[in-house]
Amino acid sequence: MGVPLMVDIDWNLERGLMENLSVHLGVDLRELIDVPREGLLEGDRVIYVGHGEGFKRRDPKPEGVGGFLRELAAAMDEAVGKGRYKISFEMPTPPQPGGEPKPRMIDVIPDFVWWREHVEYARSPKLLPRGDWRVDWLLGVLFKSEEADMVYLDFRDPKVKVVVSGCFYSMHDSCELEARRRNVLVSSLGKAKKLKERYQSNPHVKWVKIVFAPDQEEVQKMIITVMDPAGMLTTSESQIPG
Known part of the structure; x- marks a missing residue:
């Protein structure tokens, strides 16, 4: 399964x-x-x-993700009000063992x-x-x-x-x-x-x-x-x- x-x-x-x-x-x-x-x-x-040219995976670094989400949340708080929005973020899928991330x-x-x-x-x-x-x-x-x-x-x-x-x-x-x-x-x-x-x-x-x-x-x-x-x-x- x-x-x-x-x-x-x-x-x-x-x-x-x-x-x-x-x-x-x-x-x-x-x-x-x-x-x-x-x-x-x-x-x-x-x-x-x-x-x-082929396409390559570009995963964000953890520190970059955290900073970006904080900045985005602050901007959304100012634009629409605190708690009146939802931020969706796609986290990277772990690569297959022994292979390059797709x-x-x-x-x-x-x-x-x-x-x-x-x-x-x-x-x-x-x-x-x-x-x-x-x-x-x-x-x-x-x-x-x-x-x-x-x-x-x-x-x-x-x-x-x-x-x-x-x-x-x-x-x-x-x-x-x-x-x-x-x-x-x-x-x-x-x-x-x-x-x-x-x-x-x-x-x-x-x-x-x-x-x-x-x-x-x-x-x-x-x-x-x-x-x-x-x-x-x-x-x-x-x-x-x-």
């Missing part, structure tokens, strides 16, 4: 990322996403395809892990999050103090870019809310796959970004930004029912 990584989440270290997520979502993820056949790299709770999702896409960044990207006029973007495909999870998020992106097609993200576990969820989270993510992945196939064959589209991510109220949004051959941008947004 595998050893759980977190006390409150059934995450089996003897299973791979795809298997663990499939268990949590109640579906075979391989039926909902297009998994690359070549170039797939495995990190710590992330699998990805990249190009250029990169996590926050090492591979450090500026593109959070929902807010996905929504901002969806509404922006840029096709890629950054000019030096080097990730073609990724599936990963981020464990926070009380929740776990999933991020999926497929940027392999030069014309169609896909991002799906959201929370798939919260320690405070009822069984009903847990099922709703699962259904929203599964629905988002299925819709994203169909939309990608539709836009790939659309001659009236120069490029398109298809993003499913929670907004500030944690409501799952579908945001589609399309550039037509004349260079005109159109963005549409709708809510994914839970």
Whole structure:
């Protein structure tokens, strides 16, 4: 029997990322996403395809973490009031014995892990999050103090870019809310796959970004930004029912 990584989440270290997520979502993820056949790299709770220089793990030093959290807490006290916020920090996972520590999702896409960044990207006029973007495909999870998020992106097609993200576990969820989270993510992945196939064959589209991510109220949004051959941008947004 595998050893759980977190006390409150059934995450089996003897299973791979795809298997663990499939268990949590109640579906075979391989039926909902297009998994690359070549170039797939495995990190710590992330699998990805990249190009250029490889990604390395960057763990913070203990003294740096303590100082950073103290500064962050002081800033939050001043901004919103003492005790009126929650700070989540992902502690490093111990490396496997005898091996180099593997990169996590926050090492591979450090500026593109959070929902807010996905929504901002969806509404922006840029096709890629950054000019030096080097990730073609990724599936990963981020464990926070009380929740776990999933991020999926497929940027392999030069014309169609896909991002799906959201929370798939919260320690405070009822069984009903847990099922709703699962259904929203599964629905988002299925819709994203169909939309990608539709836009790939659309001659009236120069490029398109298809993003499913929670907004500030944690409501799952579908945001589609399309550039037509004349260079005109159109963005549409709708809510994914839970």
